Amino acid sequence: MAEKTSVRAVKGMNDVLPGEIARWHRLEALFRRSMALTGYREVRTPFVEHKPLFVRAIGEVTDVVEKEMYAFTRHHDELALRPEGTAGAVRAYVEHKVANAEPVSRWYYLGPMFRAERPQAGRYRQFWQYGAECFGDAGPGSDAEMIAELCAFLSAAGVTAPRVLLNSIGGPGTRVAYTEAVRAYLEPKKAQLSEDSQKRLEKNALRILDSKAPEDHAALEGAPTLESVLDEADKDHFKNLLGHLDALGVTYEVDPKLVRGLDYYTRTLFEIKGAKEKLGAGDTLIGGGRYDGMVEQLGGASVPAIGFAGGLERLLIATDDGEKKPVVSVFLAPMGSPATTYALVLARELRAHGVTCDVDTRGANLKSMLRRATSLEAPYGILVGDAEIAAGVVEVKDLNARTQEKIARSEVVRVLADRLAKGTP
Numbered sequence: 001m002a003e004k005t006s007v008r009a010v011k012g013m014n015d016v017l018p019g020e021i022a023r024w025h026r027l028e029a030l031f032r033r034s035m036a037l038t039g040y041r042e043v044r045t046p047f048v049e050h051k052p053l054f055v056r057a058i059g060e061v062t063d064v065v066e067k068e069m070y071a072f073t074r075h076h077d078e079l080a081l082r083p084e085g086t087a088g089a090v091r092a093y094v095e096h097k098v099a100n101a102e103p104v105s106r107w108y109y110l111g112p113m114f115r116a117e118r119p120q121a122g123r124y125r126q127f128w129q130y131g132a133e134c135f136g137d138a139g140p141g142s143d144a145e146m147i148a149e150l151c152a153f154l155s156a157a158g159v160t161a162p163r164v165l166l167n168s169i170g171g172p173g174t175r176v177a178y179t180e181a182v183r184a185y186l187e188p189k190k191a192q193l194s195e196d197s198q199k200r201l202e203k204n205a206l207r208i209l210d211s212k213a214p215e216d217h218a219a220l221e222g223a224p225t226l227e228s229v230l231d232e233a234d235k236d237h238f239k240n241l242l243g244h245l246d247a248l249g250v251t252y253e254v255d256p257k258l259v260r261g262l263d264y265y266t267r268t269l270f271e272i273k274g275a276k277e278k279l280g281a282g283d284t285l286i287g288g289g290r291y292d293g294m295v296e297q298l299g300g301a302s303v304p305a306i307g308f309a310g311g312l313e314r315l316l317i318a319t320d321d322g323e324k325k326p327v328v329s330v331f332l333a334p335m336g337s338p339a340t341t342y343a344l345v346l347a348r349e350l351r352a353h354g355v356t357c358d359v360d361t362r363g364a365n366l367k368s369m370l371r372r373a374t375s376l377e378a379p380y381g382i383l384v385g386d387a388e389i390a391a392g393v394v395e396v397k398d399l400n401a402r403t404q405e406k407i408a409r410s411e412v413v414r415v416l417a418d419r420l421a422k423g424t425p
């Protein structure tokens, strides 16, 4: 049994095979481009951090910290695989005293995160997030810019009609007051709550708002709304954010129930959702918000911040149009050993001109070589044998049009490089 399981990937952790990678690369490049257009630069932090960092940053009474962390002890250190990217980014920002060097920092990241969740469609135990943090700007303009640029990115990626949901949870004071208001409201109904929520009532009543248990929803009917506790500055911040978004032409829905699972948020919260038909229950593509208190809480100066993270796998599901890209542009099929040498030299020349090629050096028959050319979706095949070598030509097959022509060996590199650069098959 042990032998059987040891050659399987860990449940909820997926391989990305080469056949799928072109779509990952496309989205990653689009994301990097979108970030560069907005003045963001990449930060790479370790996949492993001290566990207490996540407990402090994310909050003790959250699903991520309570149930989902891959934590372990090594060399007497309590460590954890990162479940999200913000805690590590803030730790790095504080540790390297970045705030002393520049008033505003824009950082993005791209990489795997780990959460021991129940795997299902769009929910994995290792998943990739693309995300960003903007440190040092408390203004609602930076919230609006982040959301608008994300909409532009999603549209470039091919997401049709994303839905932007927004809410304000107020400053830290408001959060405390609101959490208490929810607690006081639910206290007399404690027995009706789910087991998890009963535990949360004392420790973090706010988390009950985004519980999925129907009994919790029923108990929350008529609970005080967030709006009733926002102070004037919070309301003003939110109003300005909405004004900027209107000017930027971003459509949004204000959702007073949106509280999100992590503890660190202040003021703006947002989610961007994709189509339910494609994504099912995992239709949240991106989640984000302000966390004005976290830098200080982790030992830095009082620096406001806002960030977001999106799941790359979910974006892949949302943008799958079934299209495949060729693996190489030219497939060389040599017949015989001298022809193989000849093809290797020709392929080197083609590659030096930026043309991707695959040489079939198996010594296989023509039919099976051409089958490979088709499966790689190469637009061109080059056939060479002793006769072609002697005549100083190669047979070039247009594998889409199914035509064939003889081209002089001395011309073929230039001809194919030109045709491929022009995109004309």
Ligand code: AMP
Residues within 6 Å of the ligand: 084, 115, 117, 122, 123, 124, 125, 126, 127, 128, 129, 261, 284, 285, 286, 287, 288, 309, 310, 311, 312, 313, 314
């Ligand atoms: P969060 O860090 O929980 O706010 O999640 C931000 C985004 O990351 C979500 O909207 C999803 O797109 C993605 N995400 C979160 N958890 C998972 C998971 N277990 N598997 C796949 N994607 C996830």
